[in-house]
Amino acid sequence: MGVTTHDYTATLAWEGSTALGYEHYDRGHAAGVGGEQLELSADPSFGGDPARLNPEQLLLAAASSCQLLSFLAVAARARLDVVGYRDAAQAVMDEADPPLRVGRITLRPEVTVRGDVPDSRIHHLLEVAHRQCFVARSLTSEVVIEATVVRAT
Numbered sequence: 001m002g003v004t005t006h007d008y009t010a011t012l013a014w015e016g017s018t019a020l021g022y023e024h025y026d027r028g029h030a031a032g033v034g035g036e037q038l039e040l041s042a043d044p045s046f047g048g049d050p051a052r053l054n055p056e057q058l059l060l061a062a063a064s065s066c067q068l069l070s071f072l073a074v075a076a077r078a079r080l081d082v083v084g085y086r087d088a089a090q091a092v093m094d095e096a097d098p099p100l101r102v103g104r105i106t107l108r109p110e111v112t113v114r115g116d117v118p119d120s121r122i123h124h125l126l127e128v129a130h131r132q133c134f135v136a137r138s139l140t141s142e143v144v145i146e147a148t149v150v151r152a153t
Helices: 055-077 119-132 134-138
Strands: 011-013 029-033 036-040 081-087 090-093 102-107 109-114 142-145 148-151
Touching (some): 055 109, 055 134, 109 119, 119 134
């Protein structure tokens, strides 16, 4: 069997002028991903439009989504009946800790399961999923998981 390579593409477009300096140019831009058009901007702290998504939010959403999908795959293979998953994720970028970057991502999944499965087994599967998450493995940021297990009724 041959080696498979997965290639991902995105398009990006911005128009404007930076002639008046840092405080005055428009940070709004459009990104195309998989046929979807996203209207993006910078974080409002850096002159962006708070009504638009910013790259840091997209990074956090990618890490959260990857953990979910990795966990569902691991749980399904283990025949664990997961019936719900919610995450209240957070990313922190500390300007006092150069170089400026998202230094920590905290995922807080609330996993709802059906059946008599020990919490320790679920937490173990969450860790296995974290080790298998392509996005988390691609980051230099610390990614922490603080999970809660809920029993389905």
